Amino acid sequence: MNWKTGKNRVLDVGKPLIMGVLNVTPDSFSDGGLFLEPECAVDRALEMVAEGADIIDIGGESTRPSAPFVPVDEERRRVIPVVERLAGESALTLSIDTYKPEIAKAAVASGAAIVNDVGAASLDPEMLELVADTECGYVCMHMQGNPRTMQKAPVYSNVIDDMDRYFSMVINHYETVGVPLEQIVLDVGIGFGKSVDHNLELLAHLENYKKHGRPILLGVSRKSFIGKVLGVEGTDERLAASLACACWGLRAGCHIFRVHDISETSQAVRMWQAIEAAT
Secondary structure: OEEEEEOOEEEEOOOOEEEEEEEOOOOOOOOOOOOOOHHHHHHHHHHHHHHOOOEEEEEOOOOOOOOOOOOHHHHHHHHHHHHHHHHHHOOOEEEEEOOOHHHHHHHHHHOOOEEEEOOOOOOOOOHHHHHHHHOOEEEEEOOOOOOOOOOOOOOOOOHHHHHHHHHHHHHHHHHHOOOOHHHEEEEOOOOOOOOHHHHHHHHHOHHHHHHHOOOEEEOOOOOHHHHHHHOOOOHHHHHHHHHHHHHHHHHHOOOEEEEOOHHHHHHHHHHHHHHHHOO
């Protein structure tokens, strides 16, 4: 399966791909404040590539529960110098983690090939115009509400079926506004407007969403529901469980894994592939 990420660019997702998380923020839940300076962010991105990352996902606004809004000018100041440096220094596949069309437009113009939109254009419909015009790759992630409200009281009639209907609806809508299937990747949005039980149910039924014919991105790395299931608080204590979720995602047929721990996830993926090849 291929993923169109530009007018003349296609990404092969026939093998599992690792998307490395690079938060250029002071307050992200796991690595906030570590890579605020462009030089530090660039160094970390290149380090992640050396560890096995296929895509670098650069974000300038935390979308953890109750995270504060970041103005466009500040988000642009944080991320665009990093995108420019990375695009100029190597042939990396860069993704911009934003729901703001202004940031996405600047990032794609600077060399990003993918827009990872936690709002799936629901927070700003103008995003789809940019995606259609540039033909960039687009991650459609489900979120109930917005980062400031999503975890207050998430409710579904049936989270598995509701997600299925949601993906069908947005895919149809995207196609009507000029964003074809080949540009789209689907993400169930673990932790974005979901209870612990909702997250576990979605993980247990990931295979269900293969019917939509698009790659599935799984973003579970170090998330708080893991801590709640296991009774651990520190994000560093969630690595083993994050790897377990990634392996479950491999079994379910997920294609892209958005993670903080590149080297460890890369090893888990390669081991899974070795075992699978022997079956």
